[in-house]
Amino acid sequence: MSTGSSHHEDTSQELSLLQTLRLKGRATQDALASAAGIDDATVERLVDRAVEAERCTRTGQFVKLSASGKERLAELTAAERASVDHAGLESLYEQFDSYNNDLKALVTDWQMKDGATPNDHADAAYDEEIVRRLSELHESFLPWLGKLAVLNKRLAHYTARFDTAVDKVNSGDHSFIARPIADSYHTVWFELHEELIGLLGRDRASEAAAGRAV
Amino acid sequence: MTVLRLGQCPDAERELIGGKAFSINSMLTLGLPVPPAFVLGTDECARYYASDRKLADDVLTELRRGIESLESTLGRTFGAAQKPLLVSVRSGAPRSMPGMMDTVLNLGINDAVEAALRDETADSDYAADTHRRFKEQFRKVVGSDPSPEPWEQLEAAVAAVFNSWHSPRAVAYRRHHGISDDGGTAVTVQAMVFGNLDDHSGTGVLFTRDPVTAQSAPFGEWLPKGQGEDVVSGRCTPLTLGHLAESMPEVHKQLMESADLLERTFRDVQDIEFTVESGHLWLLQTRSAKRSASAAVHHAVTFEKEGIVTPEGALSMISPEQLSAFLRPHLAPTARIGATLLARGEVACPGVVTGLVVGTADEAEEMAEQGIDVILARPTTDPDDVHGILAAKAIITEIGGATSHAAVVSREFNRACVVGCGEGSLMSLVGKNVTVDASAGEIFDGVLEVEIPSKDTHPDLRVVTEWLAASATGCDNPLNKILAAAH
Numbered sequence A: 001m002s003t004g005s006s007h008h009e010d011t012s013q014e015l016s017l018l019q020t021l022r023l024k025g026r027a028t029q030d031a032l033a034s035a036a037g038i039d040d041a042t043v044e045r046l047v048d049r050a051v052e053a054e055r056c057t058r059t060g061q062f063v064k065l066s067a068s069g070k071e072r073l074a075e076l077t078a079a080e081r082a083s084v085d086h087a088g089l090e091s092l093y094e095q096f097d098s099y100n101n102d103l104k105a106l107v108t109d110w111q112m113k114d115g116a117t118p119n120d121h122a123d124a125a126y127d128e129e130i131v132r133r134l135s136e137l138h139e140s141f142l143p144w145l146g147k148l149a150v151l152n153k154r155l156a157h158y159t160a161r162f163d164t165a166v167d168k169v170n171s172g173d174h175s176f177i178a179r180p181i182a183d184s185y186h187t188v189w190f191e192l193h194e195e196l197i198g199l200l201g202r203d204r205a206s207e208a209a210a211g212r213a214v
Numbered sequence B: 001m002t003v004l005r006l007g008q009c010p011d012a013e014r015e016l017i018g019g020k021a022f023s024i025n026s027m028l029t030l031g032l033p034v035p036p037a038f039v040l041g042t043d044e045c046a047r048y049y050a051s052d053r054k055l056a057d058d059v060l061t062e063l064r065r066g067i068e069s070l071e072s073t074l075g076r077t078f079g080a081a082q083k084p085l086l087v088s089v090r091s092g093a094p095r096s097m098p099g100m101m102d103t104v105l106n107l108g109i110n111d112a113v114e115a116a117l118r119d120e121t122a123d124s125d126y127a128a129d130t131h132r133r134f135k136e137q138f139r140k141v142v143g144s145d146p147s148p149e150p151w152e153q154l155e156a157a158v159a160a161v162f163n164s165w166h167s168p169r170a171v172a173y174r175r176h177h178g179i180s181d182d183g184g185t186a187v188t189v190q191a192m193v194f195g196n197l198d199d200h201s202g203t204g205v206l207f208t209r210d211p212v213t214a215q216s217a218p219f220g221e222w223l224p225k226g227q228g229e230d231v232v233s234g235r236c237t238p239l240t241l242g243h244l245a246e247s248m249p250e251v252h253k254q255l256m257e258s259a260d261l262l263e264r265t266f267r268d269v270q271d272i273e274f275t276v277e278s279g280h281l282w283l284l285q286t287r288s289a290k291r292s293a294s295a296a297v298h299h300a301v302t303f304e305k306e307g308i309v310t311p312e313g314a315l316s317m318i319s320p321e322q323l324s325a326f327l328r329p330h331l332a333p334t335a336r337i338g339a340t341l342l343a344r345g346e347v348a349c350p351g352v353v354t355g356l357v358v359g360t361a362d363e364a365e366e367m368a369e370q371g372i373d374v375i376l377a378r379p380t381t382d383p384d385d386v387h388g389i390l391a392a393k394a395i396i397t398e399i400g401g402a403t404s405h406a407a408v409v410s411r412e413f414n415r416a417c418v419v420g421c422g423e424g425s426l427m428s429l430v431g432k433n434v435t436v437d438a439s440a441g442e443i444f445d446g447v448l449e450v451e452i453p454s455k456d457t458h459p460d461l462r463v464v465t466e467w468l469a470a471s472a473t474g475c476d477n478p479l480n481k482i483l484a485a486a487h
Helices: A004-024 A029-036 A040-052 A067-083 A086-111 A124-151 A158-170 A185-200 A204-209 B014-029 B042-050 B057-074 B111-121 B124-142 B150-164 B168-176 B228-233 B241-247 B249-266 B293-305 B311-315 B320-327 B361-369 B383-391 B405-412 B459-470 B478-485
Strands: A056-059 A062-065 A112-114 B003-005 B037-040 B087-092 B103-107 B186-191 B202-207 B219-224 B270-277 B280-288 B341-344 B346-349 B352-358 B374-378 B394-397 B416-419 B433-437 B442-445
Touching: A004 A029, A004 A040, A004 A062, A004 A067, A004 A185, A004 B383, A029 A040, A040 A056, A062 A067, A067 A185, A086 A112, A086 A124, A086 A185, A086 B405, A124 A158, A158 A185, A185 A204, A185 B383, B003 B014, B003 B057, B014 B037, B014 B042, B014 B087, B014 B186, B014 B280, B037 B057, B042 B150, B042 B186, B057 B150, B057 B186, B087 B150, B103 B124, B103 B150, B111 B124, B124 B150, B150 B186, B202 B241, B219 B241, B241 B249, B249 B270, B249 B280, B293 B311, B293 B320, B293 B459, B311 B459, B320 B478, B346 B405, B352 B361, B352 B394, B361 B374, B361 B383, B374 B383, B383 B405, B394 B405, B405 B416, B459 B478
Parallel strands: B352 B374, B374 B394, B394 B416
Antiparallel strands: A056 A062, B003 B037, B037 B186, B087 B103, B087 B186, B202 B219, B202 B270, B270 B280, B341 B442, B346 B416, B352 B433, B433 B442
């Protein structure tokens, strides 16, 4: 059993792993490593240990959270919540709201030309404009991510995930704007939003009803 | 100077009298029963500004004469404590713009008139509500409390319409859209009529053909003793037009003849608002009816068959978007008749599917693996619902809008999706077979007929294909491209 700072690091990594599993529903170890920002060897070790403790199940190449894994995740989340600067986080979350509205509008515009017309991606200029808006949003969002990383080191990894998605989009792979399951910008955004809601001790349904977590 | 009695100036141009008056004038010129109205032309707006925002004496005189003509047509008196005349005052720029004053309804009311209205309608709530709403609207658009003197109300409202032409928002809007400041706005003053006077009064809407099921018979709603807003707000459940035919056969006959004339004149399916006041029919508004894609195609075919339009005219009744939607699988138009609507929400991703409602992503996956078509119902989607969305034919949620997570994910997977059906509206549907018409945002009980039209066999599509082949614009017509791409 480790002690001191390395114990803290283990707990933090375990939380990241279980949280990522909750958000993904199921995931391969490779996907877990890149989404949780933990190296492959450590993920392997963490998963082995979690399977042994019956917090996860392995089916084929997929890892899935068990009921007791969800309980463990709730414990770890509560502990983390108790240790975080709550006022600082509330103020960050307030700022997040306007970025969130921009991102949601942008993704909807990417998918639909209006309420009834799906974007058939035949108009390159229309698509280019949305890619430009995404780059602009990303640039303006980076300082916010910096502040989040100061507040909670465990979430610092999100900056790299967003960078990767935006790089893919800019290099022409537009599926990294909104494709589910893949770590597209929208997927990462949604997962970050889940982390924030959990860290603040709120729940999705009431956030959705307030027009935010949706 | 231009002050025109509508219905007596068949050649008045839209630029001079504005869109609202133009429409009233067209209907009156056809001899249709429309509440009497007069209009101050856009040139009066320029004159108002030229005389330092004052209404000239001759305009004030014309306002009085105009009101007198409304009074004599209706047998009512402006500002009187018995059988009072109320009017609406509307702006009428050739095109509407934000920041322009729109409408003041029920002008001419004060405490004495409210009492008269209460006695006439035997409805004190209605009279008080009308007065309150007038005061609110007047304050909002004129910027001060209404005088108890009806003539002062009228002059202030007319001046406010002219002033709003130079409101900062209207000016900014014109600058942005490159519209000249010179045009000015017209002011239309029209008599209000009352659908709640007695047992021979009421209000309703009429579609000259059914906009959803595509049937050729007129379709509408009738609310005895109701005012217009009662129908629009959905506060009361209206009756069918058959009830009007039974209680007032002459009025019903006149309504049907008017509807037919309007349809033939404007060569399109009409959506008509009407009021009956003490057995007298009044048409308030007519416009082209919004319609489902199936109805758009079918009505175009019927109009041509009935000789109302040429094939070229019929083609212009179908938009490219409507033809595309028609070619995708959709609810058979007649399937809605008698169907039970279980829930309604916002369209997130169009499409029509049928299936069994399940409440969790895991169930969705398990049942889909057994080959069952499932509809995933969720209060709102959780991150790990993504696999369930992929497995389901459609996703329906209680909370969330068209930019929500469920909406984004369903569009990426091209799954039909209806969001925001209301808290508590869906989870009780688990275990039921339903039909989701996500293109209309509706969820129906049971498995309804879904139509997948083929251009070789669908009779309406064959007609449209023939028109396009014979049309001079055939090749360039965007409909042609859409049809060619379909199988």
